[in-house]
Amino acid sequence: MTEIASPFISQPRILVLGVMSGRPGTPPFRIVEIDGEVVGEARGIIDVLEIAAAYGITVHDLDDPSVVCWVGGDKFSWVPRR
Template sequence: MTEQSAPYISHPRILVHGVCPGRPGQPPFRIMEIDGRVIGEARHVTDVLEAAASYGITIHDMDDPDVVRWVGGDKYTWTLHSR
């Protein structure tokens, strides 16, 4: 058998957590980590690109799981969903 017994798990430098409610009067946000350190809040996909660039990371494909891991949604998820 040539398959691996364990699936490949990427370890991207950028991790964008799920959407958190903002304070009253402020929009929701997502916590962002780079290299395992929380660097702040992202309110738009451009915030992720700007933060990555400030750490010297160039993102060519926002959907590449080896570059960015999106938790609780994807690059288009920036609002809370009602259940």
């Protein structure tokens, strides 16, 4: 028998971390990692897509957990939690 005991769990290439408060007067942002490296800050969904495209990743579905992992909220969470 050649199967392993646990199923394969893929790691998404894009990781969008929780919302961070910016300096006073600046909008909140989320840190974006690609392949485990911090590559930028996103202030909205479009920023995430632009960063991914800059690294050669085409995102067809922002809700696909095998492509994008949203930490501390979903793709619509752009305000810091209180």
